[in-house]
Every structure is written in C-alpha cells, then in structure tokens.
Amino acid sequence: MNPPVPHTVADLTEAVLRGAHGPDPAQLHAVGAFWVRQSTQFPGTDTKYRNYYLVLRAESAFGGCCLERDQLESAIAEDLSGRSLAELLRDERTPVRVAALDAYLALAYPHREQAQAQTLLLPHGTPLERAKARDAAIAGLLDIRPGMRVGLIGVVNPLVEAIQARGGTCLPCDFNLRRTADGTEVIADMEVVLAQADLVIATGMTLSNGSFDRIVEVARERGIGLVVYAQTGSAIVPRFLGHGVAAVSAEPFPFSQFSADPTPIHLYRAERIGAREAA
Numbered sequence: 001m002n003p004p005v006p007h008t009v010a011d012l013t014e015a016v017l018r019g020a021h022g023p024d025p026a027q028l029h030a031v032g033a034f035w036v037r038q039s040t041q042f043p044g045t046d047t048k049y050r051n052y053y054l055v056l057r058a059e060s061a062f063g064g065c066c067l068e069r070d071q072l073e074s075a076i077a078e079d080l081s082g083r084s085l086a087e088l089l090r091d092e093r094t095p096v097r098v099a100a101l102d103a104y105l106a107l108a109y110p111h112r113e114q115a116q117a118q119t120l121l122l123p124h125g126t127p128l129e130r131a132k133a134r135d136a137a138i139a140g141l142l143d144i145r146p147g148m149r150v151g152l153i154g155v156v157n158p159l160v161e162a163i164q165a166r167g168g169t170c171l172p173c174d175f176n177l178r179r180t181a182d183g184t185e186v187i188a189d190m191e192v193v194l195a196q197a198d199l200v201i202a203t204g205m206t207l208s209n210g211s212f213d214r215i216v217e218v219a220r221e222r223g224i225g226l227v228v229y230a231q232t233g234s235a236i237v238p239r240f241l242g243h244g245v246a247a248v249s250a251e252p253f254p255f256s257q258f259s260a261d262p263t264p265i266h267l268y269r270a271e272r273i274g275a276r277e278a279a
Contacts, residue, residue, distance in 0.1 A: 005243050008213045012239055013089055013101055022108040026086035030100065032057035033080035035072070040257060042128050047157065047181060055253050056099045058085055061110075062253035063103025065095040066232045067208045068175075072096075098207045098233055105235035111250060111266040116241065121262040130256045134249070135159055137265060138229045141247040144168040144199065151193035153215065154203025156229075157181040163201075171197055175209075194218045204230030204237060216244035231255050234266070242270035 003020040006012035016025055034055040041048040054072060056063045072095055080088065080096065088100035111117050120137055122130045139162035144150060146167030152159055155174040160182065163170040172186045173193045179186055187193065190211060194200065200219060206212040212233075219226035225246040230237045234250035241248060248268040256263055 006239055007243075008216075009098075009101070009207065009236070010213075012236070013097065016101065016104055016108075017086060017089055021105065024086070025089060025100075025104055026084050028058050028085045028104065028107070030056040030058055030080055030083055030085065030088060030103065033077040035074040035077040037074070038257065040127060042131075045181070047177075050176075051257075053255075054095050054099045056080065056088070056103045058100075058103040059107060061103050061106035061235075063099040063101065063106060064231055064234065064253045064255070065099040065102065065208050066205045067095045071208070094210060095208045098236070102233050102235050105239065106252060109235060109238070111235070111238075111252065111264070114238070114266070114268070116238070116268050116270075117250070117266040118268075119264050119266050121264055122256050124261055126260070127257055130260075132158065134251070134256055134265060135162065137267060138162075138201075138227070138249045139166075141227050141249060141267060141269065142166065142199070142201070143225070148198045149196055151190075151197030151200040151202075153190050153193060153200065153211075154205055154229075155180060155186055156203075159201060159229075160184065168199075190215070194222075197224060199225045199227070201227045201229070204228055204232035204234065207233040207236060216240055219246075220244045238268050241268050246270050 036053040038051045052067050054065045085100050085104050091097055122133050135158035144166035148168045150163045150168040151171045153173045155172045155177050160170050160180045171193045172180055173190045174186050177186045202215050227247045228237045229249040231251045234252045237248045250266040
C-alpha cells in the first residue's frame with residue numbers, strides 16, 4: 001500500500017475515509033471517550049499551564065486532542081462513544097475529527113513498528129523531572145546554529161531555554177501567554193513568526209486550532225525545518241514527515257503528566273534539521 005502524500009489534514013482524512021491507509025474506518029468504533037481538564041504549575045514558578053483534552057479509544061489505540069477551554073463542552077464525551085470512526089472523521093467539530101484521525105492512524109501505524117521512530121521511555125519521577133526529560137528529548141531534535149531565529153508556536157519555557165542555550169533567538173508565539181519566564185514578549189500572530197523564522201518548533205495543538213496546515217505550507221514554501229512536539233495528533237503528524245515536517249516528538253496517550261511511571265515518547269527525524277542558514 002502506497003498512500004498518497006498529504007498536503008493538508010483534510011487530504012489525509014479523505015484518504016483514510018477511502019481506505020488508502022488500511023482498514024475501513026466505518027468498521028472501527030470509539031469504544032471509549034474521555035474529556036479531561038488538567039492544570040500544571042511547578043513550585044517556584046508563576047506559570048500555570050491549563051490543558052483540556054478530548055481522548056478517544058478505538059480497539060488498542062488512543063487518539064488525543066488538546067483544545068482551548070471553551071472549544072467543546074465536557075458532556076461531549078458522553079455522546080461520542082459507540083460511534084464509528086468514519087462518522088467521527090466527518091464530524092463538524094475539528095477536535096473530534098482530530099482525535100478520531102489520531103486514533104485511526106495509531107492503529108494503522110503503531111509507533112513501535114515504525115522504522116523511523118526511536119522510542120524513549122521517560123523516567124519514573126516527579127512531574128518536573130519527567131517534563132525536563134521530555135523537553136530535553138525534543139531539544140535533541142533541533143539543529144540550531146548561533147544566530148538562528150527559531151519560531152516557537154506554543155510556548156513551553158524549557159524549550160525557550162533550549163533555543164537560547166544553543167545560541168538561537170527565540171520568536172515565541174502563543175494565544176494564552178504574554179511573556180516567557182525570562183520576560184521575552186510573546187506574540188499571538190504566527191504569520192509574523194513564520195515570515196522571520198529560520199526554523200520552527202510547533203505544538204501539535206496547532207491541529208486543533210486549524211493552523212497546522214498553514215505552518216506546514218510555509219515550511220515547504222520557504223524550505224525551513226519544522227519540528228512538532230505532539231501530544232495532540234501524535235499519530236497524525238508523522239504522516240507529514242519529509243513532506244513539510246522535519247522531526248516529531250510523538251507522545252501518545254497516556255501523556256507524561258498523567259503518570260509517574262515510565263511512559264514512551266517516539267522521536268522521528270526525516271533528515272538534518274535547520275537547512276537554511278540564519279540571516
């Protein structure tokens with residue numbers, strides 16, 4: 001089977017619905033649906049991360065989508081179980097489609113079976129210890145040279161520090177933060193960042209807010225590296241590897257913050273990252 005190269009998430013979804021990626025999604029069902037509200041604030045910091053998740057289970061796989069606070073009502077979880085993935089892939093609500101697509105692709109392309117994926121177990125430990133281990137692994141995917149401008153779409157302060165430690169200039173972009181921990185101003189308009197960056201690091205949550213396609217488009221057009229750290233759509237983003245996405249840190253459910261025991265992340269690389277010289 002040689003499925004078509006997707007240009008957009010909609011392309012990928014249509015190919016799945018046609019059966020181009022494996023089993024008929026009409027024959028697979030969401031046997032479980034979860035809506036989770038979670039927050040994290042590390043001692044000694046003023047930053048509180050607030051996360052809201054829709055998670056679907058289909059057979060042995062989970063599909064996850066982090067979303068904005070008011071994007072879905074929590075009661076949605078009571079309605080989605082029992083429905084076919086084909087029906088959910090056609091749902092008018094973007095987070096539902098993303099979670100269903102993620103669940104389907106997690107079945108079709110298990111991370112543990114992908115030759116391009118390096119599996120890393122995050123260690124047993126505190127939330128901060130596990131977060132640091134995960135962010136160090138993401139930073140290890142980066143090829144940052146001194147003076148390089150690095151767009152960070154979806155601000156995580158340890159990644160800001162990792163960019164700066166490698167001599168890069170961080171261009172942070174986020175809807176919910178105004179400044180990074182070191183006081184750098186955070187902007188909301190990603191187009192400004194995409195136009196200036198020599199390398200882009202983006203959260204998988206760009207799938208749920210609809211900006212992922214645009215980010216991939218710019219990465220292709222400008223020939224810049226795009227690294228995605230993905231709890232949302234951890235099985236979706238690798239389908240774009242080598243076609244706009246240069247590397248992925250894929251973290252399937254259960255996410256690291258929900259356990260103290262070792263849990264896997266899967267690191268994908270297409271090629272050397274950061275192909276364009278800093279101006």
